[in-house]
Amino acid sequence: MAAKEAYRFGGFLLEADQRRLWREQQIVELPPKVFDTLLLLVRHAGELVGRDVFFATLWPNTVVTDASLGRHIWQVRRALGQSDGEEAYIQTVPKQGYRFIAPVQKIAESESVAAEASDEDGDGVASVTTVSSRETPDITLVDAVPPAPAVASKRRGHAWAWSALAALLVVALAGAWWWMRPAATPVNVSGTAIDGSTLVALFDVGPADAGNPGTGGAWLGAALSELLDHELALNESLQIVSGRRLSELAPLGAGKEPDRDLLERLHNQVGVGLAIAGRYRDLSAQAPGKLGVELQVFDAVTGAVLHTIEVEGDRSRLGELASAAGERLRQDLGLQRLTTAFAATRKATSSDDAEVLENYAEGVLAARRGDGNAARTRLSAAVARAPEFLPAQLALSRVLQEQGYGQRAAEVARTALTRAGGAPREMRLALEAQMYEAEKSWPQAIETYQALYRFYPEEIEYGLGLARAQAKGDNVNQALATLAALRRNGSGNDPRVDLCAADLAEARDDYPALLAAAESALKSAQKLQAPHLIALALRNRAWAQDKLGNNAAVLDDYGEAARLYRQLRDPLGQASIHNELGSYYFNHGDFARAAPLYQQALVLFEGAGVKSGEIAALSNLANIAWEQDKRGEVKNRLEIVLQLGRELGDPEREAWTLSALGTLQADMGQTAAALASYRDAITVSERNGLEGQGAWSRREMAELLRLRGEYAEARRLAEEALAVEVRLKNRSGEAEALMRLGQVLRDSGDFAGARARLQAALSASRRDKLDYTTACIEMELAVLSLRESKPDEALPLLQGIIPILRNNDSKSGLALVDALRAEALSALHRGEEAHVALKNAVVFAETHPDTLEALAIRMSEVRVLTAEDQRDNAAVHAGALVKQVRQRELGGLLAQIELLQKQGLQNPNQAAGVTAIR
Known part of the structure; x- marks a missing residue:
């Protein structure tokens, strides 16, 4: 039986062949590169492993920094339980490298070494070789395959030239996976030798007779296409673009032959050098299960057919058929043939199991048409039947991530990597990238x-x-x-570059740059005649024009994009259009048009199984319900979002929704439930290391505790939130935490401390041009001035923030400003103006009677009535307020009202200012 490679040290067992590290009976999870770092050290136990060796082994042909290596060493030490400063396992040799200093046993066993002691002779003793940390270990390298001749492989921006000696060293140290792909070989395209990689467009394979596809169904062509993709990718000199990505660049029916214009566009704008189109024929009339495949190789520059190959085989052995086709293509293109060592490599990306291939192909097709649920079901079946078939694992991970199941997507990719030791390098790196993105x-x-x-x-x-x-x-x-x-x-001519630039512009709120990138992408996509990319460019342009105020063109762009998605039968594209167009109408106050669009988006996202899309549509519907004062509906929507967040295993979404739910519950008067939601949000944030989210939850909880009169606890939470925001350099969070702290200090009577915090908050928000936050802070400073009996200072502050609130369409904010202006104007004996301002505020309070803003407005009303010596009327309103705040368990507000009743009604001119509730 084949020998296993394993090592024992300390309380650990390292299985190199299984890529597992055990601590007693528990598996220690390690990222792939971190595992490789540990394995290299253990294989050379007792020796100094230089930095150059690490770089050549772990990152061949890749430029990385010393910091990257140091991070991987730190992760190994952490996994082994080695504290900073100690050298129980790994010794640092300054400026040179690292040495594994713990005693290591190399285990030779014919079966799994996970068992403590077992052998075929039954003596119960495993054969081991002790390696002293003070001696050079006797390590046998993997049986070497002669290295490929050294070549100068051109890379964009870099030229890598390896000597034969350097290439041999890399092969020996890196292990078998390094040489699993042959070195780049010049490919003849249009009679010219192209040195380095050639981009190949592999169009979907389809039936030669569309009216008689045989017994395979649509999955047969998809399976052949996928197998050919992975087969050709074994040659590093070919880079394959196929499947969904190619269909977005150049839609072409399965089995169709590309015309010269299409190939020329792909060459000029995307850089395609060769194209391959294929058809299959049902030959069962000649022999049961017989299948024929014809492939044509096109020169993308001239459109000429360079080669035509035909292979025949058994339908039940599609992997073998694809391998035969690949060999013929390599031969005709003058590529280096694959060695026998590729058997194991090919096995990781190919299969002859018809059931596996059918599920895999059907899953791929379902993903392409936007049916995420069907894709997940089919791909999961393929993975369950053949977990060693890595393409199905990668496809399943991507589908899960698209649906929003980030944690599950990462787990699938991580599991696949444990089986990817002999896989092609590109597949392994693709799995690593997918895993890291998902997590x-x-x-x-x-x-x-x-x-x-x-x-x-x-x-x-x-x-x-x-x-x-x-x-x-x-x-x-x-x-x-x-x-x-x-x-x-x-x-530069590829529209995908400009589309990515548009995403970056949107992320930094640079809408002129977003518009420019979208228009450039649109021009390139139209030249390429790629409808998917045209629709995406139109959506980006519409969004930019909306933000820049060019409303006339927005609806035209969204309408054309929607037409293209309908034509393409793309449900996810249509759902995205509905969602974005709904947001356009929402931002313009047209809820009647926005709501049905969000609802249509929700239905389409649900049908496709895209949970992240469902969350977006539900959140938008909740926003409309909030604006329409339908608090019960908002609560129902948020609870569904919370459930979805938990289903997706998304702690960030869960914590955010819990905080939002807490704010809603507080507004609805469900104070105890709100506090519980905030505490749960903080717990989820702490458990998952979500410091920023935890700080936001603390700020919101501090606000509610302030209204309850629990000033010490409110101050503690606000200060904790502030410390986190400062450490994270989150300027807006820092400003808001300072504002919350200022509110707490003001209500607890520390006016000087409150002003210092609010002024610091104002400086932070102005420094980063946070206009809306600045307006909110200035409102709180105005409240403080009223509490200090300085209405002449409060009034200009309130007047100054009105344009900002109007620009943000903040109806509640404007109502609060009117209420506070009424207080200031009344104190300045400008009664007529005060009545006008108060009347506007009271209209909002009457239409939103159960909100915290309504409470604040009614308290300002009591203050104004008191200042005007309307004591009986003020007493009636104050009594109603007392009842409301008691029901809401807001002791802090109750104390303020009682103080107002006791002092203000007796001496109106000495009445204290009242806090605005935000």
Whole structure:
């Protein structure tokens, strides 16, 4: 039996072949690169492993920094329980490298080494070799395959030239997966030798006779297409674009032959050098189960057919048929043939199991037509039957992520990586990138995409993936630099580059840049005649024009995009249009048009099984219900969103929704329930390391505790939130935490402390041009001035923020300002103006009677009536307020009203100001 490679040290067992690390009976989860770092150290136990060896082994042909290596070493130490500063396992040799210093036993066993002691002779003793940490270990390298001849492989922006000695060293240290793909070989296109990678468009394989597809159904062509994709990708000199990505660039029916114009567009704008189109024929009349496949290779520059191949085989052995077709293509293209060592590699990306292939192909087709539920079901069946078939694992992980199941997507990719030791490098890196993206580990995702794009520069998707990961990892400038490099290196005509630039512009709220990128993408997509990309560019342009106030063109762009999605029968595209168009009408106050659009989006997202889309549509419907004062409906929507967040295993969404639910419950007078929701949100945030979300929840809970009169606890929470926001450099969060702290200090009687915090909040918000936050802080400063009997200071503050509130269509904010202006005007003996302002505020309170804003307005009303010596009327209103705040259990407000009754009604001119509730 084949020998297993395993090592024992300390309380750990390292199974190299199974890529597992055990601590006693528990598996220690390690990211793939971290596992490779530990394995390299253990294989060379007792030796100094230099930094250059780490780089050549773990990141061949990839430029990484010492910081990356240091991070991986730190992760290994953490996994082994080694504290900072101690060297129980790994010793640092400054400026040189690292040494594994713990005693290591190399275990040789014919079966699994997970068992403590078992052998076929029955003596109960496992064969081990002790390796001293002070001696050079006797390590046998993997049986070597002669290295490929050293070549100078051109990479965009970099030229890598390896000597034969360096190539041999890398092969020996890196293990078998390094040589699993042959070195790049020049490919003849239009009679010219192209050195390096060639981008190949592989169109969908379909039946030769569309009216008689045979017994395979639609899945047969899809299965052949997928198998051919992975077969051809075994040659590093070919980069394949196929499936959904190719259909977005150049829609073409399965089995159809591309015309010259289409190929020329793909060449000029995307960089395609070759194209392959294929058809299959049912030959069962000649022999049961017989299938024929014909492939044509086109020169994308001239449109000429360079090669035509035909292969025949058994329908029940599609993997074998695809392999035969791949060999013929390699031969005709003059590529290096695959060695026998590729058997294991090919096995990871191919299969002859018809049931597996049918489920896999049907899952891929379902994903392409937007049926996420069917895709997940089919791909899950394929994975369950053949977990070693990595394409199904990768496809399932991507579908799960698209549906919003980030944690499950990461788990699928991580499980697949445990089986990917002998897989092609590109597949393994693609799985790593997918895992890191799904779990939002952006530094690792960036590093993996950097490797992918350096290895496969013709595949623009890897460059775009790098830019997206950099942006999501808060490295927007790096993302912009990546896009600039893509343009310099020949991808400037690809609309996908401009579409990515549009995403980056939107992320930084740069709407002129968003408009420019969208228009550039639209021009390129129209030239390419790619309807999917045209629709996406139109959506981006519509969004930008809406933000820039060019409303006339918005509806035209959305309408044309909707028409294209209907023509393409793309339900997710249609759902996105409904959602975005609904937001356009919502932002313009047209709820009657927005609501049915959101509802249609919800139905389409539900049908496709896209939970993240359902959450967006439900949240938007909740916003409409909030504006229409339908608090019960808002609560129902939020509770569904909370359930979906928990179903997706999305703690960030769960914590956010719990906080939103708490705010709603507080507004509805359900104070105890609100406090419970805030506490749950904080717990979820702390458990999952969501510091920013936890700070927001603390700020909101502090606000409610302030209204209850629990000032000490409210202050503690506000200060904790402030400390987090300062550490995270979240300027808006810092300003809001300072504002909450100022409110607490003001209500507890510390006017000087309150003014200091509110002024600091104002400086922070003005520094970062947070207009709406600035308006809210100035409102709180106005309240403080009223409490200090300085109405002449309060009035100009209130007048100044009205334009900002109007610009943000904040009806509740404007009503509160009117109420406070009435207080100030009344104190300044400008009674007629005070009555006009108060009347406007009271209208809002009457139409929104159960809100916290209504309470604040009614308290201002009592203050104005008191100042005008309408004591009986003021007493009636004060009595009604006492009843309301008692029902809501808001002790802080109750104390303020009682103080107002006791002092203000006796001496109106000495009445204290009343806090505005926000």
